[in-house]
Amino acid sequence: MPTYQKVFISYSHIYGALIEQFKQDLRAHGITVWIDHESLTPGTLNWDNAIRIGIRAVEVVLYMASPEARQSNNVQGELDVAERESKPIIPIWIAGDHWVDAVPMAMSKMQHIDARGARYPQALQQLLASLGVNGGTAPVRPAVVPPLPPRSSYPILARLDSLGFEGLRDPKGVPYILPPVCAVPAGKFTMGSTQDDQEASDDEKPQYRIEVGAFEIGTYPVTVAEYALAVIAGAVPVPQEPSDKRFTWAEQQKRADHPVVCVTWENARDYCRWLTKMTGQLWRLPTEAEWEKAARWDAAQNHTRKYPWGDTWDKARANTSDGGPGLMTPIGLYAGKGDASPYGAHDMAGNIWEWMSTLWYDRPPYDAIQYEKDGDATSRRVLRGGSWCDGPLFSRAAYLSLNLRAVWNVIWGFRVVRGDGLVK
Structure with missing residues (x-):
């Protein structure tokens, strides 16, 4: 020695x-x-x-x-x-x-x-x-x-505290972050787009009524700070390393209050399983019906909004290619500009695409029994919300994309849901 x-x-x-x-x-x-x-x-x-x-x-x-x-x-x-x-x-x-x-x-x-x-x-x-x-x-x-991480990363944790995130430990002292959530009560809502909506694609049509059980959805997408603790615990792998050096894991860790990206559907699922283990509560990815209800259903008006805040596009309320900074932004940046959904969730239009638990299927209607099973490694999963490099068309609450569960991208992340109530 x-x-x-x-x-x-x-x-x-x-x-x-x-x-x-x-x-x-x-x-x-x-x-x-x-x-x-x-x-x-x-x-x-x-x-x-x-x-x-x-x-x-x-x-x-x-x-x-x-x-x-x-x-x-x-x-x-x-x-x-x-x-x-x-x-x-x-x-x-x-x-x-x-x-x-x-x-x-x-x-x-x-x-x-x-x-x-x-x-x-x-x-x-x-x-x-x-x-x-x-x-x-x-x-x-x-x-x-x-x-x-650089010195500037530490004040970011204080910002997460101010947004309602809570740093906790399991009985063994292992740290994790409990995210703030928005409660969405059980009930029916109108899903999809109308036949006369010229912006809507065929897989959004027609609109139909569907009942969803009560659940709580993350107020924001999962952040780098949250995901990093799961990496340290060995519950999930380090996110994939892209050729775009702005999104390597080393660079992501400098932006602890940004959504974590470069994660596959499987990574997102495993993070939810780890959070479930840490908290003793059931955490999972949202079904696309849950995500869409949380993003657009105005129960007070019995109305399905086109965007989380209403029916009129406003580029000041979302990070997209229409007026955005041209790069991913911190969570909650648009909260003060009126981007909230009817239930209080933020960042549901633009910034990053979000993985759903749902298997891709021929549309519509949605069927939880048929489309919420595990599937094999080649199965395709739904993504929602649009991103910072996509236009307003993709940020409509009814728009959906898809990809293989083992594939990742610098504009793909996820948010979590707490509760076991699936679509009925």
Whole structure:
């Protein structure tokens, strides 16, 4: 095992007294410690450059994990430099009730030393062993941290909180995100398009009445932040890597409040199964009848809308090729512009196509018994909603597309439904 004689301590200054204890104990065992308040001379003009030089000069970085350190731009900057310089990192948990609150997401699966409270003496011995100092016990093997999201990604999580997302843990402490939902009561609605609708395709016609059981639909599509936790848990694979570098998984993780894309129907299904396991509630993909009802049925007026907000197209209310920015946007960006469906769901027109549970079938009418079975690997599934690179025609609530369940695209994502009530 290599002997590490020079270390860099990355920490939040709120725990200065504890860090001072670590520093003294390490130096007593012959370890050279680089710490900012000692190593940065008064009048240092370029803090970033000084930190970079300091990290280059050491052999290992000690990340003193705490909720405050996780939220610190300075600490994040130090970890970014360590990653770029391929420096081993030893996470040392010094504060906080939950490990995942004290570390960036990319470090949540790393082996760490628990130094909280009375655990300090044992933690010090474990750290000394990890550094190769004689007399230490039970070493933690230093690891090179995988690429971290940029600093700007952390405020995004606060934005998800503001939209009603809730960070929770299962009984084993595994984190997941519970999405906000909109309740859709049981009852009949009018599905499809009228025969005289010149924009409608034949597979939307004719309109017909259909009864749907009660369910709750995600207020927004599933985000990168939500899906990433399932990836970390091993429940779903990393999304596919497209040739368009804007949508690689590394780039997606920089936009935690955007819809996750490059996922197959099977990936979406498996995410729902994982969320079901985590919550003890039934989560699944929406049937296309459920999705369409949530998107357009105005029960108060006994009327089926053409778009989620009404019957008249308004390019200011949706991210499409008609006036949109030419790229996928964060969830909820159009909420303040009146894009809500009658039940309060957002982003149901444009931005990304959404996978349905439903098998493709010759239209109409819809039959849940016939079209909500699993199907084989070659079966085609329905997609709804349109995307940022499609026009208003495809953003009509009745429009539908399809593709193979094992195929993916940079404009395909999904949202979830809670409840077991299928179409009757």
